[in-house]
Amino acid sequence: MNAQPKVNAPPMPAADPASAYVRIANVTKRFGDFAAVDEVSLDIRRGEIFCLLGGSGSGKTTLLRMLAGFEVPTGGTIHIDGEDMSRVPPYERPVNMMFQSYALFPHMSVEKNVAFGLEQEGGGRAEIRRQVGEILDIVKMGAFGARKPHQLSGGQRQRVALARALVKRPKLLLLDEPLAALDRKLREHTQFELLSIQQRLGVTFIVVTHDQEEAMTLGTRLGVMNHGRIAQVGTPSDIYESPANRFVADFIGSVNMFEGRVCDGGGECLRIDSAELGCTVRAERAATGAAGATVWTAIRPEKINISRQPPVAAPAPSPENLVRGTVREIAYMGDMSIYLVQIESGKMLRVTLPNITRGLERPLTREESVWLSWHGTSPVVLTE
Amino acid sequence: MARMSQLSGRRLVAGIPILWLLVLFLIPFIIVFRISFSEVRLAIPPYTPLFTWHHGSPSLQLHWSSYAFLFTDPLYVSSYLYSLKVAAVSTLCCLLIGYPMAYAIAHAAPASRSMLLMLIVLPFWTSFLLRVYAWIGLLKNNGVINNVLLWLGVIHHPLALLQTDFAVYIGIVYSYLPFMILPLYANLEKHDGALLEAAADLGARPMRAFVRITLPQSLAGILAGSLLVFIPAVGEYVIPTLLGRTDQLMIGRVLSDEFFENRDWPVASAVAILVLLLLVVPIMWFQRLERQELTAK
């Protein structure tokens, strides 16, 4: 990402106020001259899992800490369930947080850790014991109540941290990189468990993560953050298939991107001339653009076909959505292979193909000449 | 509301130590500064009052006599220079002895490191005064060192070791060595061993790798340890009094004598202010290092 585009938050569709359970309005957080969070507005619905996705320094953690009350916004307001949180300190907010480091109290047993939040509210010992037992059973840690945190494995600690944050039945649970400390196998398993616990308890989750796979599987909706602003909000498939700008297209998954000029903006589809690509791109289901405007075309690697012969339907003399190239590199990944193909203009294209057949007779080899083509619905046309 | 109470709680937590140190650390220096501009007189307390009342309003009278006295009497100037020399030489010796020791501990097996550190720190927990006193028994004319050397036949007459510069260096190095080793160890222990391996891999011999890689990286530790030894050594009182020369005093002893023997409080204060002026730069330097160390974690 050498040409970092300046991303402006697209205007949020004004959500129905009744459906906005958490409303973040024009929230800004400055540290000196640096705006960690810059005029962010977001509506989060009751019962959803909302993932804040972004690189380090994108402002996602600062936003989360403002929701928890650890940071006071420089400007803007946060409402939770209709209540203004501006002057509410962290210990009076109906919000709990699961920390990235889990932050389990090392000098207390698992039971004491989980009971800590309930003890702050008062309430009978028996009642506290019952609730602690219940939540520990839900996270399958019932048998470990007497253990100290250092006597637990990473996965067990994560469950205890989750139980401790959930036992007070918060209106909103904040999860800071909940799975980052777990190894790969355990992470996948835990993701689904987290989903089932969330569905069972119906608590609204806001998850901060830098891992797009995690965000995709966990989130009902995602908010992609960049430089303290929201670059796009939408469902996982919205974000992947219809990125709103070059940053999102590039940040989520991998993408081939070309600069071009609209040559025919009317009718059913858009035609774009790209010197970089060396062919005309025909994009269906794209926003109309004025002829002559500079745009970027983004095509996902898995949406490009690769073949030795030109596709039959190729109309001469000026083919659309079709280029010639030479295979330069092949990376075999097991379930799929990645091909780096150099097209005639010199640019490298990334193409992925699933390895459907076992023991292919004549696989593509390096330096082989190939044709690349794609369907008219595949290109996404971006104006910013 | 809750935020207000949190704020006032914080104010209390920070305020109490600040107030304590203002009254018992900062204000005393202001008083010392003021008294250094008074004149000595036979009274209790033995200096001219800080303020005199003239027609109902206080007036401040500054006397430069104490400072003038210090700069004209060669005794004081030579004490200053001698103190600086002693502190500098002792600091250098501490560094030369302490660096290899810290290096050896940092490169020892992890299991024995804490044991070795304990051995370095342990003498510090026993009385400083008694440890200096022990050197009298070792260094004096019929002391252990002379007896051993005579017995071995290396010398035929006892060496005059006590009441020499050498004895003061020994005393300071001995007492302050842990203060040199600990910051050096803390620094050296953090070094990444892979750097030295990389240097060796690129063809640097061990000595060269040490000079080019380890030494530059340990500068902060060297500096912290040196300041921790140098600054208090300049004003050292016990060691030169017990082990040092009688014909050449260090500045700490001069200050103490002016105060206790001559009862000249203004001159003692002026000596203190001049020592402070001398040390203000190294002290601030040390504070900056300390801050970096504490915030780096």
Next chain:
Amino acid sequence: MRSRGLFSRCALVLGLVFLYVPILSMVIFSFNNSRLVTVWDAAHSPTLKWYVALAANEQILRAAWLSIRIALVASTGAVILGTLAGVALARFGAFRGRLLLAGMTTAPIVMPEVITGLSLLLLFVAMEQLIGWPKGVGAVTITLAHITFCMAYVTVVVQSRLAGMDESLEEAAMDLGARPGRVFFRITLPLILPAIASGWLLAFTLSWDDLVITQFVAGPGSSTLPMVIFSKVRFGVTPDVNALATILVLIVATGIGVSTVWMRYQQRRRERDVLLAAAANL
């Protein structure tokens, strides 16, 4: 091994010899019969007579008792103030007076003692003139002075412990509904207790050991143990001081020995627990 390792190892061994020979010589000569201290009287040694003399020396015993009382009060006061200062410096971020506090807590560590002592005495004299308190110098002024220079060390110990501690532990407690005061007593304090304990021990030792500052702020009849020892050894070596030193070394060595064994035991237990947890996860 390589020659570089050999050199630094030799330096370490020699350095340790250098550190321990004087202490060892005091211990040995405390059993010497001769008044000359450093001349070993083989005919009548070893003897315990200097220990007997020490036990009968009322001046030393009185001074030791005073020193212990002052050290107990001063180290406790220093721990309270130093902990407050350490918490403020490590946890309050940037606040007004932070730089002042940071400066005033690190300066006493390196400040030459004669200067600290002189300035404190002049303060006490000025205070007595102004507000009539403290009445003269003595145990009270010694204690105040000791608290002041000991708290600097406690502050550094507590501050560096807090700096190494995950701040999200305290945030988690607050997030779970604990007010700042409760967070401190339920979470912060238990976790920094080891640092506070070692800060207390350090402060106790420093107070117990201090001579120079004490000399300035002590009055007649308030001679601490280091003052008595100093006045004795200033005019030469005396064998009963060797006996006293031996007793002190013995106490310190025992204390450190016990704490080492205890820490080893704790460490082992912890390692075993971690192993068990890892095994349970397989």
